[in-house]
Amino acid sequence: MSDLPKRLIDVRQHVLSKNDHLAHGLRQRYDQAGVRVFNLLSSPGAGKTRLLEETLRRLGDRYRVAALVGDLATDNDARRLARSGAVVRQIETGGLCHLEADLVTRHLEGWDLADFDFLFIENVGNLVCPTSYDLGEHGRVVLMAVTEGEDKPLKYPGTFRWADLVLISKIDMAEAAEFDSAAARASIASVHPDATIIATSARTGAGLDEWLAWLETRGIRHEIS
Amino acid sequence: MHELSIAMNLVQIAEEAARKAGASQVTVLYLRVGVLSAIVPEALRFGFEIVTDGTMLAGARLEIEELPVRIFCEHCAAEADLPNPQIFCCPTCQRPTGHMVQGRELELTSLEVT
Numbered sequence: 001m002s003d004l005p006k007r008l009i010d011v012r013q014h015v016l017s018k019n020d021h022l023a024h025g026l027r028q029r030y031d032q033a034g035v036r037v038f039n040l041l042s043s044p045g046a047g048k049t050r051l052l053e054e055t056l057r058r059l060g061d062r063y064r065v066a067a068l069v070g071d072l073a074t075d076n077d078a079r080r081l082a083r084s085g086a087v088v089r090q091i092e093t094g095g096l097c098h099l100e101a102d103l104v105t106r107h108l109e110g111w112d113l114a115d116f117d118f119l120f121i122e123n124v125g126n127l128v129c130p131t132s133y134d135l136g137e138h139g140r141v142v143l144m145a146v147t148e149g150e151d152k153p154l155k156y157p158g159t160f161r162w163a164d165l166v167l168i169s170k171i172d173m174a175e176a177a178e179f180d181s182a183a184a185r186a187s188i189a190s191v192h193p194d195a196t197i198i199a200t201s202a203r204t205g206a207g208l209d210e211w212l213a214w215l216e217t218r219g220i221r222h223e224i225s
Numbered sequence: 226m227h228e229l230s231i232a233m234n235l236v237q238i239a240e241e242a243a244r245k246a247g248a249s250q251v252t253v254l255y256l257r258v259g260v261l262s263a264i265v266p267e268a269l270r271f272g273f274e275i276v277t278d279g280t281m282l283a284g285a286r287l288e289i290e291e292l293p294v295r296i297f298c299e300h301c302a303a304e305a306d307l308p309n310p311q312i313f314c315c316p317t318c319q320r321p322t323g324h325m326v327q328g329r330e331l332e333l334t335s336l337e338v339t
Binding site: 004005006007008009010011012013014015016017018019096097098100128129131132154157158159161189190191192193194 | 227230231234235237238239242243246248249250252256261262263264310311312313314321322323325329330331332333334335336337338339
């Protein structure tokens, strides 16, 4: 090693400050356009796309709705969601395990956000990495399916901790999965004592009115970090 | 495994700070990482080694200070560290609390440079 004198320099910077800065810009754009934005997180297969399909269809009667859908590869989900009549765009991350504010910014190009009342961002199926990235959303929704095990929130406390809403999905399968609702709610409350929880089934429609009502009332600005 | 992206952010921030300070080489990076930051230190070290190759940070050491979750309990009117980040209860009075004051940090605090 060199004999050059060593010295210490102060940095004190959040490592994701670039993302936070871009997310702040996005939030300002959303607010100026009057569009409410929701970031959907879950592990793969928890039912984000199915819930979104039903959500876009139902909200679409009354509101102008759009969705950005993140996946490692394929545009299958975007094509599926477009059938609801909503404006949909796929974000293929090419292997990146989460969405970042920069990716969202680039995929909003060409859209006039004032054309929408609601924008949903379906994150990449992953309960770890997306947690760190603010996308400027007004609400962060974390899904857990009844088939996943009641202790999922304990295994991913960092993700459930920051959920504005926890959706227990596929509730129509609760009995077959021997799902213990009280245990699941206790797990969520353990990492997030103030969590709002709604149990839903996109297939039977259970809980969807409550979910849509939550979306409609959630217009407040929300700083993630 | 988003630690590779995080490592790339680290390189960018550290190089900029080092250049601004007129340094030629970064030898140590001091980080503060909360246990709920969703960062695995081992994965970060691994990614860091890969992305620093050929940069001012090549061969630099990562000094990671892990921070426990600290809550504020309104009942006790005091802060306390959680022994377990999965149970948001005050360790003193056992009451549930959602008021977190530390544990999500991911901060580059300082650099040792030459």
